[in-house]
Amino acid sequence: MNLTANWSYPTRVLFGAGRIRELAQACAEAGIRRPLLVTDRGLKGMAITETALDLLEQAGLGRAIFAEVDPNPTDRNLDDGLRAYREGGHDGVVAFGGGSGIDLGKMVAFMAGQTRPLWDFEDIGDWWTRADAEGIAPIVAVPTTAGTGSEVGRASVITNSQSHVKKIIFHPKVLPRVVVSDPELTMGLPPKLTAGTGMDAFAHCLEAYCSPFFHPMSAGIALEGMRLVHEFLPRAFRDGGDLEARAQMLAAGSMGAVAFQKGLGAVHALSHPVGANYDTHHGTTNAVVMPAVLCFNRPAVEGRLGQAAAYLGIAGGFDGFLARVEELNGMFGFPEGLAAMGVEEARLPDLAAQAVEDPSAGGNPLPMTLANTLALYRDAM
Numbered sequence: 001m002n003l004t005a006n007w008s009y010p011t012r013v014l015f016g017a018g019r020i021r022e023l024a025q026a027c028a029e030a031g032i033r034r035p036l037l038v039t040d041r042g043l044k045g046m047a048i049t050e051t052a053l054d055l056l057e058q059a060g061l062g063r064a065i066f067a068e069v070d071p072n073p074t075d076r077n078l079d080d081g082l083r084a085y086r087e088g089g090h091d092g093v094v095a096f097g098g099g100s101g102i103d104l105g106k107m108v109a110f111m112a113g114q115t116r117p118l119w120d121f122e123d124i125g126d127w128w129t130r131a132d133a134e135g136i137a138p139i140v141a142v143p144t145t146a147g148t149g150s151e152v153g154r155a156s157v158i159t160n161s162q163s164h165v166k167k168i169i170f171h172p173k174v175l176p177r178v179v180v181s182d183p184e185l186t187m188g189l190p191p192k193l194t195a196g197t198g199m200d201a202f203a204h205c206l207e208a209y210c211s212p213f214f215h216p217m218s219a220g221i222a223l224e225g226m227r228l229v230h231e232f233l234p235r236a237f238r239d240g241g242d243l244e245a246r247a248q249m250l251a252a253g254s255m256g257a258v259a260f261q262k263g264l265g266a267v268h269a270l271s272h273p274v275g276a277n278y279d280t281h282h283g284t285t286n287a288v289v290m291p292a293v294l295c296f297n298r299p300a301v302e303g304r305l306g307q308a309a310a311y312l313g314i315a316g317g318f319d320g321f322l323a324r325v326e327e328l329n330g331m332f333g334f335p336e337g338l339a340a341m342g343v344e345e346a347r348l349p350d351l352a353a354q355a356v357e358d359p360s361a362g363g364n365p366l367p368m369t370l371a372n373t374l375a376l377y378r379d380a381m
Contacts, residue, residue, distance in 0.1 A: 003183075003247040010258060011152060015181040015251070017243060023052055023094070023142065023180055024059030030138040030177035032092030034062055036085050038105030039097040040069040048144060048185045052096060064088050066108075069097075072275050072282070073104040074161045075118055081108040085137075092138040095176065098197060099148030099282065102141055103156035106174050109137040110156075123155060123170035123359055131171050141176035144185045146236075146249035147197025147283050149204060149257025151179045159276045166272040168359055181254065183247035191237050193281075195332035198233040198249055200283030202226060203267050203290060204256030209308060210301045211263030211363045218262035223311060225255035230312045230324070237332060263363025266293045266355075270377060273354035280341050287325075287334050288341060292380040294322050296372070300365035339381045348377045 004016030012029075014022055027035055035056060043049045044067035057063040066084040069077050085093070085108050095105025111118060113135020121131055141151035150156065155170040189197070205225035208218055228248050235245035270293065271285040294305075298318060306317035314320045335341045343351070352374040355361060361368045368376075 003244065011175050011177065011179060013152070013179040013181055013254070017182060017184050017247070019180055020052060020142065020182040020185060021055065023055045023140070024061060026140045026178040026180055027056070027061055027092065027094065030092060030140050032061070032138050032140065034088070034090045035064070035092050035094045035140070036088060036090040036108070037065045037094040037096050038069065038081060038108055039065065039067050039101040040071070041067050043067065043097050043101065043144065046188070048188065049096065052094070052142065056094070064090065069100050069104045071100055072159050072166070072279055073100045074159045076161050077104055078107050078111065078118065078158060082111055085112055092140070094140050094142060095151070096142045096144065098143070098145035099150045102143065102148070102150040103158065105141070106139055106150070106176070107156045107158060107169060109139045110169070110171060110174050112137045118158065118169065119160070119167065121169050121171065123168040128171045133171070133173055136171065136173045139174070139176040140178050140180065142180045142182070142185070143250065143253065145189060145193065145197040146186055146246070146253040147200035149201065149253045149255070151176060151181065152254045153257045157272070164276045165354055166276045166358075181250050183243060183250045186246045186250060187240055187243070189240065191240065192333070194240065195233065195237050195334070196281045196284040196287070197253070198229055198236065198283070199287035199328070199332070201249070201253040201256040202229040202233070203283070203286040204260045204264070205229065205252070206290070207265040207267055207363065208256070208259035208262045210297065210304060210365050211265060212365050213263050213363065215262035218259045221255050222259035222262070223308060225252045225259060226308060227312050228252040228255070233328070234331065264360035265364035266296060266361065266368060266376065268360035269355045269358040269364065269368060269373075270380060272358050272360065273351045274338065274341070274343060277347070277351065278342055284334055285341065287329050287332070288338060289380040291322060291326055291329070292376055294325065295379070296376050297365045337381050338377070343381065345381065348374055352377055
C-alpha cells in the first residue's frame with residue numbers, strides 16, 4: 001500500500017515518509033520567512049529536530065528554536081515563548097513535536113499580535129471573536145507523535161499556572177496553514193510514549209463516537225480511527241521501526257482530532273484536572289480512567305459500542321470492547337488506577353469540582369454531576 005498523499009481535511013496535509021524535506025516549501029506556502037521552531041525540552045537537540053532546523057537554515061529561513069515547554073504547557077511557557085518570538089523578529093511558527101510543543105507553538109502564533117490576556121480567549125461561547133484575527137501569525141505544524149492530533153486542530157490546551165486548571169483556547173485561525181506529517185519522525189519514540197500517545201488518539205475517537213451530538217462525518221472518522229489504533233498501536237509498540245504501523249497511527253492521531261469536533265466526554269474531563277495538578281502524561285491518564293468511564297456510560301453507549309466492537313473485529317459486544325481496552329492497558333504496562341499515578345484520595349473532591357466544569361464534560365453521553373463524578377474518580381482509583 002502506498003502511504004503517501006496530499007490531504008485537505010481540514011487543512012493542507014503533506015503526508016508520507018520523508019516529507020520533512022518539504023518543510024521549507026511549507027513555510028513559503030504559509031508566507032513565513034523567519035520562523036521560530038517551537039518544541040518541547042525533550043526534543044531539543046535530537047536528530048529529528050536538528051534536521052528540521054538544518055532544512056530551515058539551508059533554505060535561508062534562519063535557525064531559531066524555543067524549547068522551554070513543559071509536558072503540560074503553561075501560561076508561563078507561553079510568556080517565555082512570546083518573548084523569544086518578538087525579540088527574534090519572527091513572522092510565523094513551526095510547531096514541532098507532540099501535543100505540548102504543537103499546542104504551545106500555536107498559542108505563540110495566536111498571541112503574537114493580541115493585546116488582551118490569554119484567558120480572555122477561552123473556548124466559551126463566542127469569546128474567540130475577541131481576538132484580532134489579523135494579529136495571528138501563520139503556523140506550519142510538524143507532529144512527531146501519533147496522539148493528540150493538535151496539528152489539525154483549531155485550539156490549544158494550556159494550564160493556568162496559578163489555578164492549576166487546564167483551559168482550552170480556540171480560534172479558527174489557529175488551524176495550521178500546512179501540516180508536514182512524516183511517520184519517519186515518530187520512529188524514535190520510546191514504546192511507553194508510543195502507547196500513551198496512541199491511547200490518546202483512541203480516547204479522542206472513542207469519545208467522539210459516543211458523544212450524543214449529531215455529526216455523522218465525525219462519527220465515521222472516529223470509528224475508523226478506533227480501528228486503526230486497535231490494529232496498529234500494538235505493532236508500533238512492539239516494533240518502533242514498523243513504518244506502516246507508524247504511518248497508520250499518525251493518520252489515526254489526526255483523525256481523532258478531526259472527529260472530536262463532535263465532542264469529548266468524561267475521559268478527558270477526568271484526565272485534564274489530574275494532568276494539571278499532578279503533571280501526568282495526558283494520553284496515559286486517559287487510558288487509565290477509560291475502563292471506569294466506559295462502565296459509567298454503559299447505559300447510554302452499550303448498543304453503540306457493540307456495533308463498534310463488531311467493526312473492529314472484537315467479539316462480545318460492549319463487554320468485549322471493555323475487555324480489549326483493559327487488555328491494551330495491561331499490554332502497555334500502564335498503572336492500574338489513578339492511585340498508582342500518585343493521585344491522592346483527599347484531593348478527589350477538588351478534582352471532581354474541576355472535572356464537571358471542564359468543557360469536555362458537556363459532551364459525555366450521561367450528565368456529569370459533582371456526586372457521580374466524585375464516584376467515578378473513586379472507581380478510577
